[in-house]
Amino acid sequence: MDSEGSQTQHPYVPQDLHLPGFVPGVISESHIVGVYVFASVIVISLTWIGSGRVVTKLSRSDRLLMCWWAFTGVTHIIIEGYFVFSPGFFKDKTACYLSEVWKEYSKGDSRYAARDSGIIAVEGITAVLEGPLSLLTVYAIATRASYSYILQIAISLGQLYGTAVYYITSILEGDNFAMSPYYYYSYYVFANSFWVWIPTLIVIRGWKKICAAFQVQVQKRSKKR
């Protein structure tokens, strides 16, 4: 592929990225994306069915939110957790699905293969803190816990902060980590966009609910007087 010897042969941009022992991915893109979509549909379907059997009847939006939190929680823990704790995924020879995912995603952002410290920091916080807390949120919504909205806002703000750091650091470093415009827009822009607009909507919704709860509290106090 290039003249620098077999050790650094990889498809990623920038081409001078040093990845000794790189082993090319063998699973096709459609296979990788297909398995992820299929597994996600199962997680979402099971959550939807389960949420319909909760004793206290839940609203449609609460049930949809439970599906989101189950999906994002599982993604954070399994997919992103694997990345954080597998520094040598690009050397994997076993065609393990999770290392193939990150070999594929690195085509849209080579900083993953390069183990950029900003990426690891953000993914570490996401996988270790936000992942388990997302699953806790599924339980919190089902039980109508008093901390449900504030927990949803806390995780969503974390997702938004992480995505902001993700994009800002890339722009500051030249925004040139994708193999082609196709990978740039499909992986780097489109795939991440779900963790921008969904958390934004959840923060707005929770914010309104919390403000309304305080207005109720104030009304109650003024009635007492």
Place this chain on the structure above:
Amino acid sequence: MDSEGSQTQHPYVPQDLHLPGFVPGVISESHIVGVYVFASVIVISLTWIGSGRVVTKLSRSDRLLMCWWAFTGVTHIIIEGYFVFSPGFFKDKTACYLSEVWKEYSKGDSRYAARDSGIIAVEGITAVLEGPLSLLTVYAIATRASYSYILQIAISLGQLYGTAVYYITSILEGDNFAMSPYYYYSYYVFANSFWVWIPTLIVIRGWKKICAAFQVQVQKRSKKR
């Protein structure tokens, strides 16, 4: 200082950090810290006095929180804002106070002088978003706004997330950016610690208040039935 020519002579660690045109700081450490402490005491005192004159009587803890938000807001906007938008502060020859602050702080963390992209991303979010929102919080507490607690939690979580990225990226890159243990512990550890324990306490307090507000709401609903 070293044999690599005048362009890269600087006191920071690592010594091979390239800072062409570096101009050493001329204001002493005690002067820099003294001015910051003095200015902060004035901001805090004025906020404390002003908060005592608000029409609706505020609790002592609310008044203390207003002092914190005024102090941290001014620090984010002026001190950190200057850093974000002054890429060449280490070349400044005018002994401008704010560039001297960052020449001094870089002794505890040279990534500031090196303009590490993770640092700029975190400081950018802090200065541009969290700074103005901190000042809005002073107003929100004074007017007992229904969004007061959720706003305080949102900014505090942002400060905690930023500090986490700050320390994690440093550890991943070898944690070797301070000139000496003195600067490591006084600047890098001690100065930043305020943005760990104070936001943590604010999140815990706000979290409890929000949960209590939802419990009031639930009680009100069950009475209606």
